[in-house]
Amino acid sequence: MSETKELRLPSRIESVDEAALEAAKFAEHSGFDADFISAIDLAVRESVANAVKHGNKFDEAKEVEITFAGSAEGFEVSVRDFGPGFAPDEIPDPTNPANLLKASGRGILFMRSFMDEVEWFNHDGGGMVVKMLKKQ
Amino acid sequence: MADITISERQAGDVTILDLNGKVTIGEGSVALRTTVRRLLGEGKNKILMNLGGVGYIDSSGIGELVSSFTAVNKEGGTLKLLKLTQKIQDLLAITKLLTVFDVFDEESDALSSFE
Numbered sequence: 001m002s003e004t005k006e007l008r009l010p011s012r013i014e015s016v017d018e019a020a021l022e023a024a025k026f027a028e029h030s031g032f033d034a035d036f037i038s039a040i041d042l043a044v045r046e047s048v049a050n051a052v053k054h055g056n057k058f059d060e061a062k063e064v065e066i067t068f069a070g071s072a073e074g075f076e077v078s079v080r081d082f083g084p085g086f087a088p089d090e091i092p093d094p095t096n097p098a099n100l101l102k103a104s105g106r107g108i109l110f111m112r113s114f115m116d117e118v119e120w121f122n123h124d125g126g127g128m129v130v131k132m133l134k135k136q
Numbered sequence: 137m138a139d140i141t142i143s144e145r146q147a148g149d150v151t152i153l154d155l156n157g158k159v160t161i162g163e164g165s166v167a168l169r170t171t172v173r174r175l176l177g178e179g180k181n182k183i184l185m186n187l188g189g190v191g192y193i194d195s196s197g198i199g200e201l202v203s204s205f206t207a208v209n210k211e212g213g214t215l216k217l218l219k220l221t222q223k224i225q226d227l228l229a230i231t232k233l234l235t236v237f238d239v240f241d242e243e244s245d246a247l248s249s250f251e
Contacts, residue, residue: 013162038223045194049161095232103203106195106231113230 002071003030008063009048011056011081019048019066023077030070032136039114039134040075046107047079047130055081055128074116074135082127088120139164140190142171150182150250151175152218152243156189159197168197172204172215181213184246188219198227205237214238218246 005026009015023044027037048064056062065080094105112118117133140157153171158164175183185201187193201217208215216238220228228234240246 016161042194045160049194049196053161095230100232100236101202101206103199103206104195106198109230110195110227 002069004067004069006068007066009066010060011052011058011062011064012060013049013052015052015064016045016048019064019079020045022066023068026068026070027075030075032070032075036075036134036136040077043111043115043132043134044077044079046111047077047132050107050130051079051081051083054086055083057083072136074133076131076133077115078129078131080123080127080129085122085128086120140167142167144171144175147184147247148250149180150184150247151180152184152186154186154189158192159190159200160192160194161196165196165200168200168204172207176207176211176213181208181211182250183208183213183215184218184243184250185215186218186243187221187224190221190224193224193227198231198233202233202236214250216240216246216249218243 007019007022009018020041024037024041027040048066051064052058056064062082067078069076088108091108092099092105094102094109099105111132115132116135118130120128120130123129140155140159143154145152145154159168172183205215218240220239228237238249
């Protein structure tokens with residue numbers, strides 16, 4: 001059996017906390033343990049922060065659409081922004097010695113480190129979606 | 137409630153910042169940036185950041201640590217880290233920043249290292 005929850009949040013920093021809180025509540029309700037929830041929390045924060053900052057560029061007229069789904073396979077999160085999109089593979093590797101002292105650019109690394117599957121695609125209706133799965 | 141509180145102590149010429157709360161995108165990161173820039177403006181450029189009370193940090197908070205580190209270095213000073221939680225240690229390992237920061241478990245050891 002799987003359960004889902006959907007959120008539509010405005011493009012502001014406070015939405016990052018709100019999304020993470022809702023994700024943690026949903027994951028807890030679905031019976032996942034603290035370490036698992038901690039990983040989900042970080043991935044949700046990073047993905048929603050990216051959507052607010054880089055996708056929607058803090059334009060509060062644009063929402064961030066978030067879906068959580070818990071199932072026997074694990075916990076799935078998708079986050080959609082309404083920005084022009086980007087090429088994840090073109091993001092510089094923050095662990096490259098040349099980039100170590102850069103102030104930003106680590107969010108995607110955290111998402112990939114704490115989730116088992118992370119993929120980006122353009123939404124047919126516009127914007128970009130990141131879909132992440134953490135397996136049980 | 138504020139995301140973070142930052143208390144200052146002085147040990148000789150080393151300023152110890154005791155951080156409690158979250159260093160995340162928004163208020164937590166901004167508070168840290170403001171504090172470090174103010175210390176540099178006051179000529180205090182030996183800074184020991186105690187992260188023992190930081191329950192949560194994200195990529196923005198990690199970025200602010202890096203940004204503080206480079207700002208202090210630029211002023212000819214040194215910024216070191218004290219009491220990393222396991223979570224922060226994991227994030228610094230993933231980002232390979234454990235190779236950048238001097239990290240200590242004991243305050244006395246950290247203070248001696250500035251001499």
